[in-house]
Amino acid sequence: MADLLSTVLVTVALLTVAGWAVDWIGPLWIAIALGGAMIPDLGRLSLVVDPLAVESVVGVPFDLVALETLGGLLVVAALITVWFERELWQRVYGLLVAGGLVHLGLDALRVFVDGHSADWLFPFLPGVRPSSPNLFVSSDPRVLVAAGVGCAIVLAVDRWVVAGNVWHS
Amino acid sequence: MNRFRRVALAAVLLAALFGLCVAEAATAADRSPYPTGEQIVTDYESVVGERAIVGGTVTATGSTTALRTTHGSTAATIDVQDVDRKLEPGSIVQVLGRLDPGHAIDAQRVVVVSPSSGAETYKWAVSGLAVLGFLALFARYWRVDLRALRVEVRDRG
Numbered sequence: 001m002a003d004l005l006s007t008v009l010v011t012v013a014l015l016t017v018a019g020w021a022v023d024w025i026g027p028l029w030i031a032i033a034l035g036g037a038m039i040p041d042l043g044r045l046s047l048v049v050d051p052l053a054v055e056s057v058v059g060v061p062f063d064l065v066a067l068e069t070l071g072g073l074l075v076v077a078a079l080i081t082v083w084f085e086r087e088l089w090q091r092v093y094g095l096l097v098a099g100g101l102v103h104l105g106l107d108a109l110r111v112f113v114d115g116h117s118a119d120w121l122f123p124f125l126p127g128v129r130p131s132s133p134n135l136f137v138s139s140d141p142r143v144l145v146a147a148g149v150g151c152a153i154v155l156a157v158d159r160w161v162v163a164g165n166v167w168h169s
Numbered sequence: 170m171n172r173f174r175r176v177a178l179a180a181v182l183l184a185a186l187f188g189l190c191v192a193e194a195a196t197a198a199d200r201s202p203y204p205t206g207e208q209i210v211t212d213y214e215s216v217v218g219e220r221a222i223v224g225g226t227v228t229a230t231g232s233t234t235a236l237r238t239t240h241g242s243t244a245a246t247i248d249v250q251d252v253d254r255k256l257e258p259g260s261i262v263q264v265l266g267r268l269d270p271g272h273a274i275d276a277q278r279v280v281v282v283s284p285s286s287g288a289e290t291y292k293w294a295v296s297g298l299a300v301l302g303f304l305a306l307f308a309r310y311w312r313v314d315l316r317a318l319r320v321e322v323r324d325r326g
Contacts, residue, residue: 004296008303028310028322034303041296050241051194052211061194062187063207071189079182084320086170113222113263113280119200122193127200137281139261139288144295 002106002138004041006147011037011102013147013154015095019166020158026166029095036099039076040107043068068107069122073100109135172318204268209247210240217270223247224263224282227256236262248273259286 015033019025046064054062066072077096084092108117108130116129136143158165170178197205204216209223225238225247234249234256249264250273256262261283266276283289312323 003292004299005302006295008299027306031303031306031310034306038300038303046241050243052207052241052243055194058191060191061197062190063194063197064190065197066186066190066193069193071193072186075182075186075189079179079186082170082175082178082182083318085322088322111280111282113265113278122200123189126196137283139283139292141291 002103002110002136002143002147004038006144007037007103007106008034009144009147009151010106011099013151014102015098016154016158016166020162024091029091030166032092033095033099033102035080036073036077036096037103039073039080039096039100040068040103042076043072066122068104068118069120070104071123073097073104076100109133111135111137175318206238207240209268210238210243210245213245213268213272217268219268220266221268221274222263222265223268223274225261227258227260227262230256230258236264245272249276249279250274251276252279254279256281257285259289260284261289 011033012030015025015030019030043064043066045067049064051063067076074097077093077100080096081089081093104120108120109132110117111134112118112132115132115134117132119125119127119129121128121130155167158167194207198208203221204219206224208216209221223236223238225236227234228237228246229235234252235246236249237244237246239245247264248271249266250269251266253276256279260281263280263282264274264276265278266274269275283292310323311320313320
């Protein structure tokens with residue numbers, strides 16, 4: 001994964017730009033997208049929930065890495081959406097998925113030893129591992145600097161250039 | 170939507186999520202051109218001779234470079250042969266190469282994902298900041314009604 005703060009900053013920047021075209025996108029909804037951007041990291045729960053221990057209890061193969069895939073994102077986003085008021089479901093689900101896609105998309109750009117990202121399109125395109133441009137490794141602070149500068153520029157444009165701004169309307 | 174229907178729907182989705190985790194694990198070996206991490210850690214002999222990617226933390230450098238690779242709470246130590254660069258203990262690497270007998274990989278290519286244990290700490294620390302930032306923004310605009318089991322827009326009066 002890219003570090004989560006970079007993912008969050010890129011999500012804020014992209015949603016702010018989207019907010020220039022879509023009236024209803026504001027901080028209320030960007031907060032939801034940020035939650036979505038964290039969904040793929042739930043796969044890290046395998047550091048706490050041992051997949052082999054689960055396998056021995058349930059008797060079938062089991063791996064939380066599914067949460068780091070497109071299929072995992074779509075199901076977890078639905079699982080979160082049901083706790084919101086019914087009339088908000090469409091927006092909540094759409095923004096959770098949008099945030100999650102930012103995360104999965106950034107992850108697919110990082111360095112992989114054979115030049116191909118994980119098969120994160122599971123279960124829709126199982127076994128397909130798109131080529132990665134090998135742009136960065138997650139622990140490189142320059143990723144955060146680039147994301148921070150990009151986000152700051154977008155927020156500055158939102159504040160001082162765009163009339164119907166997202167964060168200060 | 171009342172609480173009962175909400176919980177029932179969540180239970181169905183949780184079952185779907187469980188099914189996805191099972192399907193992912195059950196088909197992992199077929200989907201990947203390489204042995205899975207689970208095979209390497211729990212059944213090494215069955216994958217000897219195969220081309221593989223092994224990711225892990227460098228535990229020894231010098232005459233022999235070794236890395237510790239994990240699957241859940243189970244771990245294996247693999248010697249890395251033909252490393253073309255100096256690696257730091259505590260760094261996290263991915264190695265592409267052929268798996269040899271005796272838990273060793275003949276490295277074709279090595280990439281350093283995290284150059285030191287400090288770099289890994291940095292990644293977790295800034296990720297923690299991101300979670301705090303999200304929680305602060307979320308709590309400002311949304312509230313959780315535990316009695317109704319519902320998330321609502323916060324009334325900002």
